Amino acid sequence: MNPAVEATAPARIDLCGGTLDIWPLNLMFDKAMTVNMAVTIIARASVTARKDGGVEIVSQDQGTRIEFPSMTAVHHHHKLGLVSRLILQFLEGKEGVSVVTSSQAPAGSGLGGSSALNIALCAALSRHAGLKLAKPRILDIAKDVEAAHLGIPTGLQDYLAALRGGANVFGFPPGGVVIKKIPDGPARELERRVILFFSGAGRSSGINNWEMFRLVIGKDRRTLKLFGDIAARAGDAAGALLMGDMDGFTRAVAGEWSARAKLFTAISTPAIDKAIAAGTRAGARAARICGAGGGGCFFLIADPAERARVIGAVERTGATHMDYRIAKTGVRTKAV
Secondary structure: OOOEEEEEEEEEEEEEOOOOOEOOHHHOOOOOEEEEEEEEEEEEEEEEEEOOOOEEEEEOOOOEEEEEOOHHHOOOOOOOHHHHHHHHHHHOOOOEEEEEEEEOOOOOOOOOHHHHHHHHHHHHHHHHOOOOOOHHHHHHHHHHHHHHHHOOOOEOHHHHHHHHOOEEEEEOOOOOOEEEEOOHHHHHHHHHHEEEEEOOOOOOHHHHHHHHHHHHHOOOHHHHHHHHHHHHHHHHHHHHHHHOOHHHHHHHHHHHHHHHOOOOHHHOOHHHHHHHHHHHHOOOOEEEEOOOOOOOEEEEEOOHHHHHHHHHHHHOOOOEEEOOOEOOOOOEEEEO
């Protein structure tokens, strides 16, 4: 085994079509697509061998440390249970380790930070164990372990962004995933026009995603209609971006959020509604909450000339502007 390995992976901003990446919802709506961009808000994981056989887990951003005397003593009834599950997935029956994690994404931000950390840790643990896993295999392990930990279905878009980097359109036909890279020109325009904010309050994507999932599987007519609208607008957004039509993309995002906001009342919060209203008055042309909603991050789309005014207006409501760039590469590992 390698004595010490570090891995990094980017979080993402989901631009349009979120939730449609969850199986089998992706198969229930024609040509379901999700559009996102990996961003330079990074999750980091390091794995170091321990000679004493103990297992230590440290989350630097959460200020939490969990210790076990041996690998056989590891359990998951603690705050860092996903990390301990991944440790056993790769290292059960092997020597002790120290695992240190950190994430630049605020907890509950809706930026897919936990999934980015999952991918980074899978990459670090597999390299530490001397395994050479292809990215599709890492994705399968990451999503299955997280679903087991949460007890609910998980989507694919967060893992795909963390693995690949860049700005992409993901399609989910039967039998696999189709990926189309957004060209460099439109990607640069996304950086200039999509303005990211943190509301200051986190949320649980699992709760909101499960409610939507339950309603679709239960054939709730209103929910099916709204998801049909979301899928159509996501297709419009994907097509517009691939053609470099930023006005068309902006209209599609506005339409997608209009449908998504009707799914259930808790998808937004009064603070986010106030911030979006202020940004709209300042010149923003579209807005959307990141992830499943209920708090966390949100973004507004504005012409570059209006950017500074929109940021100022939204920050005066109490939200925090988060700077980013598109992360051109996905997960990376190195010996340290």
